[in-house]
Amino acid sequence: MEETILNCQDSAEGILTAVYRAYEWKLPRDRVSIRTGAVDLCLFASCRDVETRPDLAKKVSDTIKRRFGRQVWEDLSFAMAACDERKGTAVLRTIDLGLSGRIRGRLTQGLGEEWIRIVFELGRRVRNEYHRQQEFLRFRQAQEGYLFALTEPKEDVTAFLMPHFSDRLPMENFVIVDSLRGIAGVHPAGRPWVLLRLNEEEKGRMAGAAGHTSQEEAEAAELFRCFCRTVSIRERENPGLQRQHLPLRFRGTMTEFDPPG
Amino acid sequence: MEFRIGQEMPLIKKLEILTDAAKYDVSCTSSGSRRSGDGTGIGNTVKAGICHSFSADGRCISLLKILLTNECIYDCKYCVNRCSNDVARASFTPEEVCRLTIEFYRRNYIEGLFLSSGIWQDPTFTMGMIYRTVLKLRKVYRFRGYIHVKAIPGADPEVVRLTGFLVDRMSVNLELPTAEGLSRLAPNKHRKTILTPMRQIQNGIVSSREEVALYRHAPSFVPAGQSTQMIIGATPEHDYQILSVAESLYRKFDLKRVFYSAFVRVNEDRELPALPGGPPLLREHRLYQADWLLRFYGFSADELLSEERPDFNLLLDPKADWAIRHLEQFPVEVNRASYERLLRVPGIGVKSARRIIQSRRSCALDFCHLKKMGIVLKRAQYFITCSGKMLYPVRMQEDYLARQLIDSRERLPFEADRVTYRQLSLFDDRRFVMDRQNFVRQAWT
Numbered sequence: 091m092e093e094t095i096l097n098c099q100d101s102a103e104g105i106l107t108a109v110y111r112a113y114e115w116k117l118p119r120d121r122v123s124i125r126t127g128a129v130d131l132c133l134f135a136s137c138r139d140v141e142t143r144p145d146l147a148k149k150v151s152d153t154i155k156r157r158f159g160r161q162v163w164e165d166l167s168f169a170m171a172a173c174d175e176r177k178g179t180a181v182l183r184t185i186d187l188g189l190s191g192r193i194r195g196r197l198t199q200g201l202g203e204e205w206i207r208i209v210f211e212l213g214r215r216v217r218n219e220y221h222r223q224q225e226f227l228r229f230r231q232a233q234e235g236y237l238f239a240l241t242e243p244k245e246d247v248t249a250f251l252m253p254h255f256s257d258r259l260p261m262e263n264f265v266i267v268d269s270l271r272g273i274a275g276v277h278p279a280g281r282p283w284v285l286l287r288l289n290e291e292e293k294g295r296m297a298g299a300a301g302h303t304s305q306e307e308a309e310a311a312e313l314f315r316c317f318c319r320t321v322s323i324r325e326r327e328n329p330g331l332q333r334q335h336l337p338l339r340f341r342g343t344m345t346e347f348d349p350p351g
Numbered sequence: 352m353e354f355r356i357g358q359e360m361p362l363i364k365k366l367e368i369l370t371d372a373a374k375y376d377v378s379c380t381s382s383g384s385r386r387s388g389d390g391t392g393i394g395n396t397v398k399a400g401i402c403h404s405f406s407a408d409g410r411c412i413s414l415l416k417i418l419l420t421n422e423c424i425y426d427c428k429y430c431v432n433r434c435s436n437d438v439a440r441a442s443f444t445p446e447e448v449c450r451l452t453i454e455f456y457r458r459n460y461i462e463g464l465f466l467s468s469g470i471w472q473d474p475t476f477t478m479g480m481i482y483r484t485v486l487k488l489r490k491v492y493r494f495r496g497y498i499h500v501k502a503i504p505g506a507d508p509e510v511v512r513l514t515g516f517l518v519d520r521m522s523v524n525l526e527l528p529t530a531e532g533l534s535r536l537a538p539n540k541h542r543k544t545i546l547t548p549m550r551q552i553q554n555g556i557v558s559s560r561e562e563v564a565l566y567r568h569a570p571s572f573v574p575a576g577q578s579t580q581m582i583i584g585a586t587p588e589h590d591y592q593i594l595s596v597a598e599s600l601y602r603k604f605d606l607k608r609v610f611y612s613a614f615v616r617v618n619e620d621r622e623l624p625a626l627p628g629g630p631p632l633l634r635e636h637r638l639y640q641a642d643w644l645l646r647f648y649g650f651s652a653d654e655l656l657s658e659e660r661p662d663f664n665l666l667l668d669p670k671a672d673w674a675i676r677h678l679e680q681f682p683v684e685v686n687r688a689s690y691e692r693l694l695r696v697p698g699i700g701v702k703s704a705r706r707i708i709q710s711r712r713s714c715a716l717d718f719c720h721l722k723k724m725g726i727v728l729k730r731a732q733y734f735i736t737c738s739g740k741m742l743y744p745v746r747m748q749e750d751y752l753a754r755q756l757i758d759s760r761e762r763l764p765f766e767a768d769r770v771t772y773r774q775l776s777l778f779d780d781r782r783f784v785m786d787r788q789n790f791v792r793q794a795w796t
Contacts (some may be wrong), residue, residue, distance in 0.1 A: 228459055326613075329409075
């Protein structure tokens with residue numbers, strides 16, 4: 091029997107809608123793959139586009155939470171944020187395995203199954219990136235007084251970062267911009283945060299914000315640079331170890347590694 | 352009368368002096384405490400802790416690690432801030448510490464504050480200054496992030512108690528592993544005055560836990576536990592003594608962490624050892640590895656070291672070293688072994704062992720599964736079987752395994768030790784090297 095490729099939007103809602111459709115259309119799950127983004131055409135596969143429907147995605151997410159628990163839902167959410175072509179199919183097959191009742195204990199811990207292992211790998215990758223962004227993200231204060239952070243994460247983690255920072259800085263106006271994907275998390279002081287897709291003009295404006303920081307910002311940055319410089323012990327210096335913990339790709343947006351002047 | 356020059360110095364200069372003075376303190380973790388924001392103040396804490404940067408020496412920057420002042424009435428021989436040293440002195444005001452903490456925190460530079468101090472006038476006065484600073488940060492600035500302070504030995508217990516309710520972690524530095532070392536290098540400090548606040552904090556934590564269990568909103572005392580640190584290499588103790596001290600601190604004082612700090616010679620003093628090879632970093636590394644084995648892997652100090660073998664093998668990590676000396680306990684069958692036995696396999700850590708236990712419930716695991724789970728097969732392959740089979744046929748022989756397990760990425764002192772576990776080379780022969788030197792000398796003359 092030929093394979094069916096479901097082509098959906100690259101978001102959690104898009105993938106969950108595709109999962110819903112796979113069951114609704116009674117497609118054999120072992121012959122279905124879900125793709126996000128550009129689809130490679132195959133000779134023996136039929137391709138169907140799936141339009142994102144938040145209500146259907148919610149039904150699937152409710153089922154996952156009810157049947158497998160919140161922890162599994164969290165694991166799958168992290169996996170769906172990965173920048174990897176296999177994520178849609180892996181989520182579908184994992185849900186299918188869970189519904190079949192073959193996995194004992196928590197679904198996402200049945201690492202003997204290949205698709206669950208892929209969900210685990212993707213989830214771990216996203217969790218690691220999320221953790222590193224929590225560490226290395228740097229806010230700068232714009233002249234208007236709000237804080238902004240420009241990030242370039244490997245995985246799509248802005249939606250995970252927002253709850254962390256809005257709990258931490260509830261009375262601050264701040265924006266976290268994912269420059270690679272054109273997504274921004276906006277938190278107005280004392281109010282709930284929102285996630286936006288930026289248009290070209292807004293992207294340009296946010297990229298330019300780095301050049302318009304306040305005087306206070308320059309002083310704080312200088313103090314922190316002085317602190318980082320001084321706290322290192324000369325006799326123990328080890329740039330290799332520093333690079334291992336703090337890879338070079340993060341340093342472009344970090345205040346302490348700003349070029350002098 | 353005392354005159355001070357340059358009392359009014361800019362904030363950046365003060366920060367430089369007081370960071371420089373605090374940098375030898377090693378406990379810079381921000382873990383152990385989970386507290387969410389209150390919606391109006393600033394800050395929260397995360398159980399696992401967050402490192403925000405890494406300095407040029409590869410150590411993490413998690414907290415704003417500063418001294419309140421580097422003025423000190425004590426004259427500890429190893430300390431850069433001792434009263435007999437002629438160094439630039441400075442002091443922060445509580446307001447300055449609070450402003451720095453908040454400005455750094457809101458930019459996500461740091462996870463909180465680590466506040467220590469030189470002994471200013473007397474221990475109680477110093478502890479009082481620390482208390483005032485922390486109180487201001489918590490009550491006026493509404494800071495809910497992580498705070499770690501030093502409890503000053505000899506300070507009034509009431510001030511220590513009050514401070515404990517405001518901070519996440521407290522630590523009292525043990526400084527040196529034995530009382531003899533302490534009396535030799537830190538004549539103003541005594542083992543008893545160090546252990547007294549440690550016991551007080553331990554009792555405070557226990558009674559606070561009971562209160563919180565009864566009344567949910569009761570204030571918690573030092574919720575992230577207490578820690579201490581020891582200087583390694585300043586006095587001639589062996590690793591066995593150091594590890595035994597650490598073990599008894601974990602057992603008797605319920606410490607969260609013991610930190611080890613490789614001795615850096617910052618003062619010229621005849622009591623201090625000369626370290627031509629630099630600070631004993633590899634020794635410090637091995638002690639940390641062993642410390643993890645004590646806390647999470649169910650090892651005891653007596654299993655790792657003994658009176659006859661009082662120091663760690665610098666070439667191998669302590670777990671691998673233990674494993675090759677206990678080959679009768681291996682190989683371990685991954686699909687059947689208990690969690691405790693899995694933990695003793697080099698290359699399998701706490702997380703991996705848990706993953707193995709959980710995933711083998713649904714299917715039999717093979718080496719391919721293990722690799723994808725994150726088990727370090729490079730080390731584990733010699734000690735495990737999957738469904739009765741090893742990955743490769745392996746000689747269960749101590750020397751052979753030791754050679755395979757030596758990690759070439761570590762800066763190993765091959766020359767310092769006679770045991771090398773390396774294949775014998777022509778150049779290892781001392782006579783050959785002598786001959787070659789003679790040959791070169793003759794060629795020049």
